[in-house]
Amino acid sequence: MENRTEIGELGEFGLIEHLTKNFEIHNASTVLSVGDDAAVIDHFGKQTVVSTDLLIEGIHFDLMYTPLKHLGYKSVMVNLSDIYAMNASPTQLTMSIAISNRFSLEALNEFYEGVYIACEKHGVDLVGGDTSSSNKGFIISVTAIGEVAPNAFVKRSTAQKGDLICVSGDLGGAFLGLTLMEREKKIYLEDPKIQPDLENESYIVGRLLKPEARKDIIDFFEQQNIVPTSMMDVSDGISSEVLHLCKQSNLGCLLYEEKLPVSDESRKAAYKFGLDPTVCALNGGEDYELIFTLKQEDHEKITLNEEISVIGYMTEVTEGCKLLTKGGNSYPVTAQGWNAFQQ
Amino acid sequence: MENRTEIGELGEFGLIEHLTKNFEIHNASTVLSVGDDAAVIDHFGKQTVVSTDLLIEGIHFDLMYTPLKHLGYKSVMVNLSDIYAMNASPTQLTMSIAISNRFSLEALNEFYEGVYIACEKHGVDLVGGDTSSSNKGFIISVTAIGEVAPNAFVKRSTAQKGDLICVSGDLGGAFLGLTLMEREKKIYLEDPKIQPDLENESYIVGRLLKPEARKDIIDFFEQQNIVPTSMMDVSDGISSEVLHLCKQSNLGCLLYEEKLPVSDESRKAAYKFGLDPTVCALNGGEDYELIFTLKQEDHEKITLNEEISVIGYMTEVTEGCKLLTKGGNSYPVTAQGWNAFQQ
Numbered sequence: 199m200e201n202r203t204e205i206g207e208l209g210e211f212g213l214i215e216h217l218t219k220n221f222e223i224h225n226a227s228t229v230l231s232v233g234d235d236a237a238v239i240d241h242f243g244k245q246t247v248v249s250t251d252l253l254i255e256g257i258h259f260d261l262m263y264t265p266l267k268h269l270g271y272k273s274v275m276v277n278l279s280d281i282y283a284m285n286a287s288p289t290q291l292t293m294s295i296a297i298s299n300r301f302s303l304e305a306l307n308e309f310y311e312g313v314y315i316a317c318e319k320h321g322v323d324l325v326g327g328d329t330s331s332s333n334k335g336f337i338i339s340v341t342a343i344g345e346v347a348p349n350a351f352v353k354r355s356t357a358q359k360g361d362l363i364c365v366s367g368d369l370g371g372a373f374l375g376l377t378l379m380e381r382e383k384k385i386y387l388e389d390p391k392i393q394p395d396l397e398n399e400s401y402i403v404g405r406l407l408k409p410e411a412r413k414d415i416i417d418f419f420e421q422q423n424i425v426p427t428s429m430m431d432v433s434d435g436i437s438s439e440v441l442h443l444c445k446q447s448n449l450g451c452l453l454y455e456e457k458l459p460v461s462d463e464s465r466k467a468a469y470k471f472g473l474d475p476t477v478c479a480l481n482g483g484e485d486y487e488l489i490f491t492l493k494q495e496d497h498e499k500i501t502l503n504e505e506i507s508v509i510g511y512m513t514e515v516t517e518g519c520k521l522l523t524k525g526g527n528s529y530p531v532t533a534q535g536w537n538a539f540q541q
Numbered sequence: 542m543e544n545r546t547e548i549g550e551l552g553e554f555g556l557i558e559h560l561t562k563n564f565e566i567h568n569a570s571t572v573l574s575v576g577d578d579a580a581v582i583d584h585f586g587k588q589t590v591v592s593t594d595l596l597i598e599g600i601h602f603d604l605m606y607t608p609l610k611h612l613g614y615k616s617v618m619v620n621l622s623d624i625y626a627m628n629a630s631p632t633q634l635t636m637s638i639a640i641s642n643r644f645s646l647e648a649l650n651e652f653y654e655g656v657y658i659a660c661e662k663h664g665v666d667l668v669g670g671d672t673s674s675s676n677k678g679f680i681i682s683v684t685a686i687g688e689v690a691p692n693a694f695v696k697r698s699t700a701q702k703g704d705l706i707c708v709s710g711d712l713g714g715a716f717l718g719l720t721l722m723e724r725e726k727k728i729y730l731e732d733p734k735i736q737p738d739l740e741n742e743s744y745i746v747g748r749l750l751k752p753e754a755r756k757d758i759i760d761f762f763e764q765q766n767i768v769p770t771s772m773m774d775v776s777d778g779i780s781s782e783v784l785h786l787c788k789q790s791n792l793g794c795l796l797y798e799e800k801l802p803v804s805d806e807s808r809k810a811a812y813k814f815g816l817d818p819t820v821c822a823l824n825g826g827e828d829y830e831l832i833f834t835l836k837q838e839d840h841e842k843i844t845l846n847e848e849i850s851v852i853g854y855m856t857e858v859t860e861g862c863k864l865l866t867k868g869g870n871s872y873p874v875t876a877q878g879w880n881a882f883q884q
Binding site: 245335355430 | 554572573576577578579581582584588589590591592593595597600601623624626627629633635637638639668670671673674675676677678680682684685687689691692694696697698772773774785789
């Protein structure tokens with residue numbers, strides 16, 4: 199029999215102490231960590247970068263197919279992704295959670311194990327948070343803090359006409375993983391005797407449940423002395439993100455369908471579900487890749503990196519935002535990404 | 542008829558733009574604000590202080606008697622209070638909210654009006670956040686960021702034996718305001734024709750709904766060249782907070798009942814509700830005052846400030862934490878403050 203310890207037995211401060219006791223400090227910038235009114239950070243002449251996210255059960259995740267350890271890991275990763283998208287390095291994190299009494303201490307331990315692994319992997323210090331009860335469901339709020347050399351951060355609004363549009367990794371996988379999980383959930387709810395069929399689908403399931411923030415790309419930029427002219431992370435889908443870059447930089451763009459990076463696994467899954475892989479790549483969210491623009495003279499440098507694809511270039515604002523299909527047709531890019539307020 | 546605009550009409554980015562458009566930047570340290578993956582802050586050689594809080598409808602507030610404008614104001618204040626409790630100055634804030642479709646744009650406007658007034662009052666810049674939907678209820682997550690001269694922050698763990706224990710303002714008012722509101726809510730639910738009777742109770746209602754973070758105390762310390770030996774803010778009640786200071790500083794304490802600052806309004810309200818004003822002062826939470834310890838030689842300096850009361854002193858850890866009553870009896874101090882996980 200598995201143990202079940204009620205959260206109430208520890209009290210709020212006992213709980214925080216228990217959940218954070220294995221976390222070690224990796225950064226000299228962490229002057230004061232968990233256990234006071236606030237954490238203190240000294241970035242020693244660098245600038246501080248701050249990003250925050252709220253994740254709510256039933257809206258952003260479904261515990262029916264999301265293991266708590268993966269959820270803890272992902273909650274950290276999606277926030278680190280925002281820090282990398284500024285061309286900065288994450289250094290600290292605050293993690294607040296609210297839970298109903300349906301969660302045991304053992305369940306929270308699993309969640310924090312995922313948080314721990316993600317923090318270790320990126321050398322990030324957990325420096326604070328808040329622990330509370332909720333009437334229903336699991337609520338997660340993460341604030342990620344990072345550092346960047348003075349004015350070396352990269353915004354969304356500074357792309358130039360003619361710049362190459364690039365993306366890391368591949369696209370659409372997380373959306374296809376979600377499609378698969380929702381399908382299996384439906385089958386299971388109709389007949390609980392049928393076990394989920396996830397064979398050969400570990401790639402897309404992993405893309406959904408265990409995204410990786412692209413530290414490697416930021417490290418590569420530094421090694422190669424590349425400074426993107428604009429950058430953001432891919433959370434809503436690249437059609438939505440590229441429109442942000444265009445709008446904020448007051449430019450248009452041309453994307454090539456044939457250049458969109460889609461993995462073989464995603465392509466196969468899309469065909470299986472009767473979906474167009476290109477539509478999944480454009481509009482599927484949660485890939486947590488980086489989309490960025492580069493000066494054309496940096497093109498040679500990035501051919502070294504197989505994880506980076508050039509998918510188009512920036513044009514005049516009057517040209518609009520367009521996708522050139524494999525068949526040679528041109529369509530306007532429209533954002534069909536996840537919209538929190540449309541049901 | 543009042544207008545009702547559905548949130549869905551604006552979309553996520555339209556909503557953020559709408560809600561933040563009136564917010565101006567006050568601090569040179571705010572290098573990049575709302576509208577990118579993350580905000581960028583440059584505290585120019587100072588240290589960065591970070592605190593975060595999660596506020597959940599039905600747990601931390603009741604919209605039946607909390608106007609949204611007050612809620613916005615209070616959400617900011619409780620976080621600024623944590624920054625002041627480090628002897629630091631708040632400079633930036635991120636505000637994330639999740640709402641169900643029961644909230645209209647007009648309701649959110651009211652909430653953000655309160656956020657705006659609180660930020661203006663303390664010269665704090667709103668630099669980011671996240672806006673999402675919830676299945677049920679209103680969820681608020683605030684991260685406050687501040688600055689402090691290198692190593693000038695004040696922790697909880699550095700009180701010394703013999704130090705004076707001081708508190709700002711008066712205690713128990715917010716708890717009595719809550720008691721009143723809960724009583725009036727109950728009466729109203731039993732008979733909606735009976736209007737709430739809040740006459741002559743504006744002080745305690747204000748203490749609950751519109752707490753003020755004690756910037757004035759931090760400013761006073763600076764003017765008088767006072768550095769508290771330890772400090773924290775009063776959110777759970779001072780019996781709980783003083784135990785934190787003692788535990789983290791490895792000391793005991795002696796508090797004097799007769800020295801606990803209780804306003805006339807709170808005293809009257811306590812008697813009306815059949816409560817002991819001392820118990821309210823010790824265990825009532827949410828006053829958002831500052832509790833701090835001072836070297837005895839600073840005593841003269843603080844007699845200048847009517848907003849500061851000396852309520853006891855720190856003793857050896859072996860002496861325990863005690864309250865000396867007006868009748869001359871000594872009782873152990875126990876924390877009966879709000880515990881998020883006890884129902």
